[in-house]
Amino acid sequence: MKIAAKAVRRGAAVLVLAAAILVAAYHFSYPVELNMVTLPEEIAAFAGRFDAGGEPPKVTVYGGVVLGNREYYLIEIGEELGAVTLKRGLTGRYKIEYLRHGTGGLRDAIVESEGKKYLLLGGRDPQSRLARITVSIDGRSYDLENHTHRDHFLLWTEIDSRAEGRWVDRDKVRFYSADGEDLTELYDLSGGGI
Numbered sequence: 001m002k003i004a005a006k007a008v009r010r011g012a013a014v015l016v017l018a019a020a021i022l023v024a025a026y027h028f029s030y031p032v033e034l035n036m037v038t039l040p041e042e043i044a045a046f047a048g049r050f051d052a053g054g055e056p057p058k059v060t061v062y063g064g065v066v067l068g069n070r071e072y073y074l075i076e077i078g079e080e081l082g083a084v085t086l087k088r089g090l091t092g093r094y095k096i097e098y099l100r101h102g103t104g105g106l107r108d109a110i111v112e113s114e115g116k117k118y119l120l121l122g123g124r125d126p127q128s129r130l131a132r133i134t135v136s137i138d139g140r141s142y143d144l145e146n147h148t149h150r151d152h153f154l155l156w157t158e159i160d161s162r163a164e165g166r167w168v169d170r171d172k173v174r175f176y177s178a179d180g181e182d183l184t185e186l187y188d189l190s191g192g193g194i
Contacts, residue, residue, distance in 0.1 A: 032094040044058075106170070130175055131176060173189060
């Protein structure tokens with residue numbers, strides 16, 4: 001009887017230890033505690049790039065969008081425009097899921113969250129004149145309003161859930177000022193995904 005009770009206690013202790021190890025492993029697989037002060041350092045470390053002096057690149061984080069358990073941020077790494085996607089875990093910590101950056105002045109994506117689709121569009125607005133962007137996707141037109149009037153923007157809108165693809169056709173993107181003037185020709189529409 002004593003041997004059986006000892007075996008049960010040992011088994012329970014092993015299970016508790018295994019559960020604790022699993023919880024700790026899960027917790028540390030989401031290493032980022034979201035903090036806008038330290039996020040640029042986390043992104044620089046994730047990028048793994050260093051200059052000739054061994055220093056990480058300068059990272060600037062601009063506007064963010066929260067959709068479900070993911071957060072999307074427009075960033076600059078050095079002179080390159082980019083975007084980072086963070087995924088939130090059960091413990092409230094995050095991991096960097098995607099990091100994209102490169103030349104060009106526009107970043108875009110069509111993402112899905114909780115059964116809905118969203119268009120994300122971010123870029124540079126050096127003259128801070130941008131008030132509205134129209135985008136045509138699968139024959140439907142969507143307006144994205146810019147109320148920030150800053151030199152960078154990250155806008156989003158829900159789109160038809162039947163939309164196909166993950167990026168927009170840049171030829172179907174138009175930029176407008178507050179008075180309706182078409183500014184598209186003033187912007188660099190090259191770039192990449194979010």
